Structure formats: structure tokens, C-alpha cells
Amino acid sequence: MKNSSWRIVIFAWILLAGSFLCGAPKTCPVKYQELYPVLDGKIQGDPAWEKVPWQEGFFLHRRESSPKFGTKFKALYTKDAFYVAAECYEEDVSKLKKVYNFNEFWVYDTLELFLETNPGEVVQFISNYESMTYETIPGSLAKRVSFRTGWKAAGARGEKCWCVEFCIPFYLLGKVPSVSTVTFPGNLCRNSMTTNERSTWSFQKGAFRDPAGFGRFVLEKAPSSVKNELEEALKKPHWLSLAARWKSIRKDPAWAESASRFPAEKAALEKLFADGENLARNSSEIYKNLSRIEEYISKREERERKRIWKRLFDE
Numbered sequence: 001m002k003n004s005s006w007r008i009v010i011f012a013w014i015l016l017a018g019s020f021l022c023g024a025p026k027t028c029p030v031k032y033q034e035l036y037p038v039l040d041g042k043i044q045g046d047p048a049w050e051k052v053p054w055q056e057g058f059f060l061h062r063r064e065s066s067p068k069f070g071t072k073f074k075a076l077y078t079k080d081a082f083y084v085a086a087e088c089y090e091e092d093v094s095k096l097k098k099v100y101n102f103n104e105f106w107v108y109d110t111l112e113l114f115l116e117t118n119p120g121e122v123v124q125f126i127s128n129y130e131s132m133t134y135e136t137i138p139g140s141l142a143k144r145v146s147f148r149t150g151w152k153a154a155g156a157r158g159e160k161c162w163c164v165e166f167c168i169p170f171y172l173l174g175k176v177p178s179v180s181t182v183t184f185p186g187n188l189c190r191n192s193m194t195t196n197e198r199s200t201w202s203f204q205k206g207a208f209r210d211p212a213g214f215g216r217f218v219l220e221k222a223p224s225s226v227k228n229e230l231e232e233a234l235k236k237p238h239w240l241s242l243a244a245r246w247k248s249i250r251k252d253p254a255w256a257e258s259a260s261r262f263p264a265e266k267a268a269l270e271k272l273f274a275d276g277e278n279l280a281r282n283s284s285e286i287y288k289n290l291s292r293i294e295e296y297i298s299k300r301e302e303r304e305r306k307r308i309w310k311r312l313f314d315e
Helices: 001-024 102-105 139-144 222-234 239-251 253-260 263-274 283-314
Strands: 027-032 071-075 081-089 108-118 119-129 134-136 151-155 163-170 182-192 196-199 215-220
Touching: 001 102, 071 215, 081 108, 081 182, 102 134, 102 182, 119 139, 119 151, 119 163, 163 239, 163 283, 239 253, 239 263, 239 283, 253 263, 253 283, 263 283
Parallel strands: 027 071, 027 215
Antiparallel strands: 071 081, 081 163, 108 119, 108 182, 119 134, 151 163, 182 196, 182 215
16 A cells, blocks of 8 residues: 555656646746846856856757757846847857848747737747847737837857847836736747757747747846836837937938937937947936937928828818
8 A cells, every 4th residue: 555655656746747847837037137238149257147047958849858959048137128148059169050041040040039928919039149130029019119129139159159148128028027026928949950959948839939838937026226217117118229210310311400400419329329338327318319309300290291281181
């Protein structure tokens, strides 16, 4: 009787272990970090990443075994964004496939980060060691943020690995852990061309983007001292979106005359964007100066629209 009881206990533990490995979603705790990572694809030596633990144990896609070359990653969040840094082991980095068309990212050595921002609303961010990027952002999400969907990834190649850092703004994700823990279902997936393998952090029976196989990124509640700043991050576009907007304005002849009316703001923006390493810290100043120019442009466009409508229907 005793032997039978022990066999039942052992069998139960085996079932539990199997469920943990392949069935139950993995969890990655994510803590607040005051330091901003330097987005250059170089994880080692960056003070922001130094004390953040690695997440390991990737599975071959749809299989209960480990890939030939391992992958590990870290995650943290700051006052305005969620960051993921991954390290992909390679025996010989010279064998990495040369990229000819990144629109077909799945045939190259790439990392795919999936996050479910709302039930059924899955966002996909892709990058590689050359900092190339590709994205899939649902239309419902793009509309909510007025198409200010800026994010960034940076990659680098080492001796025995290649790395990618992702920076995903809270403005895009739509939630912050200001008053309580926030959980984003998601997964990190790797396409390895040198081994012809595809692997995932959380075991995935279906397609990479299937939320049923996602793990959980659990963002722990932030310190009370940054509560207001986190909530502000949801109210205005992130500096990555602002940078993209300013790049389009400053080079577009159609906006040259409008921008010239704000020489002080224009000079301030040029100076702020020249300090690439401190863009995150200077985001409030960037937003303030760019908003003045955009407000004028918006009013000018509205006046022009009314003038055209008047000519069409009043004459």
C-alpha cells in the first residue's frame, strides 16, 4: 500500500513537471530601473542591465527539447518604457546569413518580441544584430495613439553571440505599473538560420503569435516616487515618436516656413536630438518645443481646410 502511494506521488510530480515545462506559461518578473539602458546592442558593461537576472531555457518551436544554440534575455522598465535585452549564442558568428530583404525577416537570424496589449490585440516587434526592424501593430492600437507608434531596437555582434535590445514605450503599450502590478502576456522567439531552428522562451504549440502559448511579463509596482512620471508617460508621445516626427518636419519643404517661425524651438530641438544618449531624460523638453511648432502647423492646416471648403460650397 505504501509503495503504491509513493508511486502515485512520483507520477503526480512527473505530470506537474511536464505541465510546468510545456503547458504552464513562464513568468518573467520585471522591476523598475532608474538608469536608462544605452540602446546600442551591447548588454555587458551597461550599468542599467548589470543587476537584472537572465531568463533562460528556450524550447524548440512545438517540440519538448532545447535548441542547439541557447538564448537568454533580461527585462526591465524605466519611467517611460519597457526594455528587453537578449543574447543569442552562436558557435561561429561569421556564418550569420547576410540580409538582402528584411521584409522576409523569418528567413534571417532574427528575434521576435510579442506582447498582448489587450485581449486579442497582439503587437510584434522584430530586429536583428544589424539593428534592422520590422513591426506588426494592430490598427485599433495605432488609432488609439494617433499613429505615434515609435519604438526602437539596437543590435550588435560579439565573438560567440549576437545581441538585440528592444525599447517599447508605455505610450504604445497603454498601461503602467504606477499603482499595482501590470502583466503583459508575451513571448520572445528566435529564428536561427545557422541551425535551421526556431525557438521560444515560453513553450509554443501553435504559431509564434498565438497568445495561448505566451508567457507573462509581470511588471512589479513602481516606487511611489515615480508614480506621476509613469502616468504622464501614457499622456504624451514617447521621445522615439517625437524624434520620428521632428525628422519628417525638419526635412519636409511643406513645413519649412512654419518651422522657421519658431527659431528658438527649432534650435532647442536640434541641440536636444544631438545629445543622443540623453534623449530619454530630455523627453519633456523635446515634447514642449515640438508641441509649439505642431500646434501652429495644426491651426494652419485647419485654416487651409476651412478656406478650401468655403470655396467649394460658398461660391
